[in-house]
Amino acid sequence: xxxxxxxxxxxxxxxxxxxxxxxxxxxxxxxxxxxxxxxxxxxxxxxxxxxxxxxxxxxxxxxxxxxxxxxxxxxxxxxxxxxxxxxxxxxxxxxxxxxxxxxxxxxxxxxxxxxxxxxxxxxxxxxxxxxxxxxxxxxxxxxxxxxxxxxxxxxxxxxxxxxxxxxxxxxxxxxxxxxxxxxxxxxxxxxxxxxxxxxxxxxxxxxxxxxxxxxxxxxxxxxxxxxxxxxxxxxxxxxxxxxxxxxxxxxxxxxxxxxxxxxxxxxxxxxxxxxxxxxxxxxxxxxxxxxxxxxxxxxxxxxxxxxxxxxxxxxxxxxxxxxxxxxxxxxxxxxxxxxxxxxxxxxxxxxxxxxxxxxxxxxxxxxxxxxxxxxxxxxxxxxxxxxxxxxxxxxxxxxxxxxxxxxxxxxxxxxxxxxxxxxxxxxxxxxxxxx
Numbered sequence: 001x002x003x004x005x006x007x008x009x010x011x012x013x014x015x016x017x018x019x020x021x022x023x024x025x026x027x028x029x030x031x032x033x034x035x036x037x038x039x040x041x042x043x044x045x046x047x048x049x050x051x052x053x054x055x056x057x058x059x060x061x062x063x064x065x066x067x068x069x070x071x072x073x074x075x076x077x078x079x080x081x082x083x084x085x086x087x088x089x090x091x092x093x094x095x096x097x098x099x100x101x102x103x104x105x106x107x108x109x110x111x112x113x114x115x116x117x118x119x120x121x122x123x124x125x126x127x128x129x130x131x132x133x134x135x136x137x138x139x140x141x142x143x144x145x146x147x148x149x150x151x152x153x154x155x156x157x158x159x160x161x162x163x164x165x166x167x168x169x170x171x172x173x174x175x176x177x178x179x180x181x182x183x184x185x186x187x188x189x190x191x192x193x194x195x196x197x198x199x200x201x202x203x204x205x206x207x208x209x210x211x212x213x214x215x216x217x218x219x220x221x222x223x224x225x226x227x228x229x230x231x232x233x234x235x236x237x238x239x240x241x242x243x244x245x246x247x248x249x250x251x252x253x254x255x256x257x258x259x260x261x262x263x264x265x266x267x268x269x270x271x272x273x274x275x276x277x278x279x280x281x282x283x284x285x286x287x288x289x290x291x292x293x294x295x296x297x298x299x300x301x302x303x304x305x306x307x308x309x310x311x312x313x314x315x316x317x318x319x320x321x322x323x324x325x326x327x328x329x330x331x332x333x334x335x336x337x338x339x340x341x342x343x344x345x346x347x348x349x350x351x352x353x354x355x356x357x358x359x360x361x362x363x364x365x366x367x368x369x370x371x372x373x374x375x376x377x378x379x380x381x382x383x384x385x386x387x388x389x390x391x392x393x394x395x396x397x398x399x400x401x402x403x404x405x406x407x408x409x410x411x412x413x414x415x416x417x418x419x420x421x422x423x424x425x426x427x428x429x430x431x432x433x434x435x
Contacts, residue, residue: 016143018205019129023147025198026125029088030118031151032158032191033095035283036184039254041107044181049388051104056250056384058112062119064377079209080128084121085202091117092195099188123372128208130356130368138298140353145294148287148344154194155284158187173261230306231358233423234351235374237310240416241347242379243386244317247409248340250387252324255402256282256337259330286340293345306354307424313347314417316340321410325403348375 041047041055094114101107133139166183167176260282300309316339323336352368359367386408394405 015132015206016139019132019143020146021201022125022198022205023129023144024150024153025194025201026121026150027147028150028154029091029095029191029195029198030122031287032154032194033098033187034249035155035253036158036187038250039181039257040184040187042254043177044184045102045104045107047104047107049392051108053385053388055108055111056246056388057381058108059115060119060377060380060384061112062115062117062377064373064381065116065120077210079207080124080131081202081205081208084124084128084205085199087117087121087199088195088202089199091121092192092199095188095195096192099185099192119372119376120369122376123368126352126356127368128205131208132206136353136356141294141297141301141349144349145291148290148294152284152287152291154190155287158184158190159282159284161186177261229425230354233420233425234310234354235371236423237416237420238351238371238374239379239382240412241314241317242375243383244321244409244412244416245343245348245375246380246383247321247387247390247406248343250384251391251405252283252337255324255400256333258399259328259333262328282334283337283340285334286337286344289338289341290344291341293341294349297345297349301350301353305426306350307420307426309346309350310420310424311417313343313345313350314413314420316342316346318410318413318417321406321413325406325410328402351375 037056038052041052042049047055091114094110094117097110098107098114101110129140129143130136133143162180162183165186166179168179171179297309320336320339320343323332323339327333352371355367355371390405390408391400394401
């Protein structure tokens with residue numbers, strides 16, 4: 001296979017449907033609670049900025065452990081679909097408990113346990129899908145967009161639930177805000193239900209047995225492969241880009257909630273009727289654009305280089321943060337939210353494609369887990385601490401200076417774009433897929 005595609009046979013309807021539903025549930029489980037986590041911790045449970053940063057940080061520990069546990073198991077010892085099923089069933093029990101805690105220590109330690117169980121499943125669903133697809137360029141976008149759709153559905157569902165079940169009629173703004181903050185606990189319960197469903201469904205996925213590789217340690221073999229270009233540049237960019245990405249998920253729901261209330265649209269108006277309350281629903285506009293981008297990737301990837309697509313993603317990161325830093329107009333802010341589709345689709349999604357096509361078949365699960373380690377593990381830990389620290393720096397007696405806060409990731413995005421243009425090779429080889 002090359003960047004221009006191949007003449008592989010079409011993916012069957014049955015296989016495509018199963019892989020698509022897998023992605024839908026995988027990201028619905030995560031999307032139910034992640035966008036509302038910071039306002040829930042800060043505004044309802046009353047945790048400090050440092051405590052919230054710690055919770056976001058331990059939430060990424062699982063991604064660091066994943067290559068050494070999940071990647072090794074799936075590449076060498078255990079069928080991927082069985083590992084996914086067991087992980088999601090255990091994870092469902094853990095995430096249910098997160099909606100019941102009000103103490104920092106309990107929330108912190110259960111978040112750590114859940115991270116160790118859930119994080120490896122992100123890269124393993126990718127590797128399972130890549131394993132069975134006839135053509136990664138043509139097929140992965142069509143399958144992965146269902147993960148984005150799952151995120152959208154649960155985001156709007158949580159927003160509507162908050163609006164209709166946790167918004168007291170006729171109450172003043174403070175009472176409404178408090179009720180909605182408390183109601184966010186239901187998002188963890190929804191995630192648990194979806195996780196249990198995902199766990200059972202995984203046992204019906206195509207059998208994906210472990211492979212026999214050149215070395216007994218799949219992780220060691222994968223590490224050897226990522227030392228060469230373009231993977232080296234991609235992995236170096238992954239940490240700062242993940243930090244920038246984390247700014248979005250840490251602060252945007254709270255930012256949009258404030259903007260929505262100040263615009264008088266927290267309980268009424270077009271945005272509330274469609275997306276509900278709490279900010280998380282509004283963020284699904286970005287996932288909507290993401291679906292369009294992922295749908296276009298198969299065609300665009302045959303014409304545009306990987307470097308060009310990555311550059312578009314980084315430019316979108318900078319543009320989004322520039323919009324957030326420069327206006328309080330809710331309709332204009334939605335343009336910034338919409339740029340999330342280009343951020344994710346053109347950088348993170350394409351990056352996972354590059355990892356797959358630049359590594360040999362017997363270590364692809366481990367290579368995906370290693371990239372997950374960097375972008376969802378190390379990057380999230382560092383990004384969470386930076387994002388909460390910058391928020392403290394940008395907070396005065398009058399509240400958060402959003403302009404000051406969002407200028408930080410905007411300039412960081414531009415630096416990453418410049419590094420990409422200089423360091424990423426214009427052409428690179430592609431490893432042929434293993435039959």
